[in-house]
Amino acid sequence: MTLPMNAQKVSMHSIEKIKELSGENVxxxxxxxxxxxxxxxSDEMDFFPRKVMHYSQFGxxxxxxxxxxxxxxxxxxxCTVRCPxxxxxxxxxxxxxxxxxxxxxxxxxxxxxxxxxLKEYPGIMMVAGFRKxxx
Amino acid sequence: MKISYYPGCTxxxxxxxxxxSALASLAALGIDVEEMDRWNCCGAVYSLADxxxxxxxxxxxxxxxxxxxxxxxxxxxxxxxxxxxxxVNQLMKNDExxxxxxxxxxxxxxxxxxxxxxxxxxxxxxxEVGWKALREKVQRPLDGLKVASYYGxxxxxxxxxxxxxxxxFALMRELFDAIGAETIAFNAADSCxxxxxxxxxxxxxxxxxxxxxxxxxxxxxxxxxxSCPLCEFNLGKxxxxxxxxxxxxxxxPTLYFTQLLAMALGVDAAEYHLELNDPSVxxxxxxxxxxxxx
Numbered sequence: 001m002t003l004p005m006n007a008q009k010v011s012m013h014s015i016e017k018i019k020e021l022s023g024e025n026v027x028x029x030x031x032x033x034x035x036x037x038x039x040x041x042s043d044e045m046d047f048f049p050r051k052v053m054h055y056s057q058f059g060x061x062x063x064x065x066x067x068x069x070x071x072x073x074x075x076x077x078x079c080t081v082r083c084p085x086x087x088x089x090x091x092x093x094x095x096x097x098x099x100x101x102x103x104x105x106x107x108x109x110x111x112x113x114x115x116x117x118l119k120e121y122p123g124i125m126m127v128a129g130f131r132k133x134x135x
Numbered sequence: 136m137k138i139s140y141y142p143g144c145t146x147x148x149x150x151x152x153x154x155x156s157a158l159a160s161l162a163a164l165g166i167d168v169e170e171m172d173r174w175n176c177c178g179a180v181y182s183l184a185d186x187x188x189x190x191x192x193x194x195x196x197x198x199x200x201x202x203x204x205x206x207x208x209x210x211x212x213x214x215x216x217x218x219x220x221x222x223v224n225q226l227m228k229n230d231e232x233x234x235x236x237x238x239x240x241x242x243x244x245x246x247x248x249x250x251x252x253x254x255x256x257x258x259x260x261x262x263e264v265g266w267k268a269l270r271e272k273v274q275r276p277l278d279g280l281k282v283a284s285y286y287g288x289x290x291x292x293x294x295x296x297x298x299x300x301x302x303x304f305a306l307m308r309e310l311f312d313a314i315g316a317e318t319i320a321f322n323a324a325d326s327c328x329x330x331x332x333x334x335x336x337x338x339x340x341x342x343x344x345x346x347x348x349x350x351x352x353x354x355x356x357x358x359x360x361x362s363c364p365l366c367e368f369n370l371g372k373x374x375x376x377x378x379x380x381x382x383x384x385x386x387x388p389t390l391y392f393t394q395l396l397a398m399a400l401g402v403d404a405a406e407y408h409l410e411l412n413d414p415s416v417x418x419x420x421x422x423x424x425x426x427x428x429x
Contacts, residue, residue: 023185040327040343074330074343075180077292081301088293094183108335117334122149122364124215127179129331131190 003058011059018056021095026057028085035079035089045069049079049089056092061099070096071107071133101135108133138259139206139251140168141197143177143216150213150364150391152408157212157256157393159406164264164272168210171200179215180331181222188236194223195237199244201251208252210259212393214363218289221253221296255290255298256362256393257306269313274401276315277425282395283321283356283387284308285347287366291325301325307360307392314399323350328369339376344369345383352385357419360392367391371413388415398425 018026035049042048046067047055055063064070073093080090100107110130118126146154161168174197182190197220201209211217227234228249238246254262260269284307291297299306304325308318329336329343347370351359361367371389378386394407404426409417420426 021184021186040329040346041332043342071335072332074288074327074332075183076288076327076330078288078325078327081292081294088183091183091185098184098187113334121334122368123144124179124213124365125331125334125368127144127176128215128365129334131178131180132331133335 003054003060005058005060009060009062011061014059014061015057017099018092018095021098022088022091024087024092024095026053026087026092029053029057029087030085032084034082034084038078038082039073040076040078041072041074045072049073049093052096053087053089053092056096064096069093075132097132104135106134110134136207137205138166138168138208138210139171139201139204141171141174141177141201141209141211141216141220143211143213145364146213150367150411152411153212153362153364153367153391153393156391156397156402156407159402160393160396160400163397163400163402164260164269166259166263171197171206171209172204173200177216177219179219181219188233188240191223191226191233191237192240194219195227195247196241196244198224198227198249198251198253199241199247202247203245206251208254208259210254210256212256212362214255214287214289215365217253217255217298218296222293224249224251224253225295257310258298260310261306266309266313269310273314273399275399275425277395277399277423278315280316280395280423280425281319281355281357282311282316283351283354283359284311284318284324284392285321285351285359285361285366285370285389286325287361287363288325288327288330290362310392310396311360314396316395319351319354319356321351321354321356323347326350328366330365330369333369333373338373339380339382341369341373341377342382344373345377348374348377348383348387349385351387352383356387357423358395358416359387359389360395361389362392367412371416374413374415386415388413388419390416
């Protein structure tokens with residue numbers, strides 16, 4: 001994959017921000033794609049986890065702004081336990097979510113969840129979902 | 136040794152069958168546990184951001200309660216509660232700086248240093264009862280029942296809190312072996328069930344769950360057993376919808392492993408509440424002659 005980039009696009013600040021939130025150094029990713037093959041959600045993602053890592057390691061966060069990948073991540077840690085570079089990719093995905101959520105944006109609106117779902121679905125689903133997808 | 140039982144929110148209403156079957160089984164096995172006083176929400180998911188300590192306060196408070204009440208161990212059933220409490224416990228034990236911040240934040244509470252051990256029910260059965268003694272207590276072996284033992288994500292990952300090494304599914308296999316059931320080869324035992332993502336989806340669109348159910352069906356499972364109310368919902372209660380959308384072709388009735396354990400131990404059927412599972416579970420168990428007098 002060719003990444004179009006220039007000094008205006010690459011953000012060292014973003015790489016540092018991801019590190020600050022996740023504790024992970026995305027620059028050590030060697031783009032092997034093990035995360036993508038391990039991910040149970042990759043079929044439904046706009047960008048596979050490998051591509052998310054690729055943009056992240058160059059700080060190209062504007063390319064990740066409107067994709068669903070890190071929202072589809074359910075923190076199952078399948079990627080984390082398999083990454084040959086030892087990156088906790090689940091934490092990187094959390095950092096990408098938080099960069100949005102901490103601007104007071106929600107991915108889902110709790111008030112829009114249908115009443116039938118609220119009645120039928122188990123409590124831990126609501127707690128977990130609202131924790132991960134709302135600010 | 137005092138063992139405290141941490142139920143978690145869902146076991147008090149949607150997943151009563153997980154709690155009642157588990158506690159009745161422990162009573163039948165002669166293991167004393169006591170439900171913690173004043174427990175609160177575990178948070179369901181462990182916070183993965185390094186600067187987000189506020190979400191660790193809830194689970195840490197539960198651990199403090201257990202210490203306060205003189206417990207040596209906390210036993211949990213729900214996989215998400217297990218994972219969250221075990222990870223926070225590990226942090227409180229090993230991360231001096233964060234532990235100090237959390238302890239100072241809750242200055243009205245006693246300080247906590249990770250003294251209590253967080254164990255999952257499966258581990259407790261192995262350690263406190265053992266497979267041989269369990270086998271001897273079985274009154275109604277589940278002969279011929281083929282089970283897909285489903286661990287999901289949070290019992291095994293991350294490795295530092297896994298109830299057994301990655302890729303090993305020995306605890307459930309040995310438990311089912313002791314109660315007379317057969318564990319099938321199942322390559323989706325630790326795949327994700329779709330978790331909380333179903334909030335955002337239409338019923339029946341959960342492809343992660345469809346993969347798990349299809350894998351269990353391909354392995355020839357009669358039933359699938361889990362320890363998590365969220366997995367039980369996604370895998371067990373959504374199969375009609377998955378079939379309607381063409382995502383699976385064969386149903387695999389899904390229930391809690393503790394319900395199978397309770398049946399084998401001859402516990403009163405009122406204690407394992409099969410009516411709270413999908414109706415396919417009772418139908419299947421009747422055809423397999425696993426139910427005593429239902």
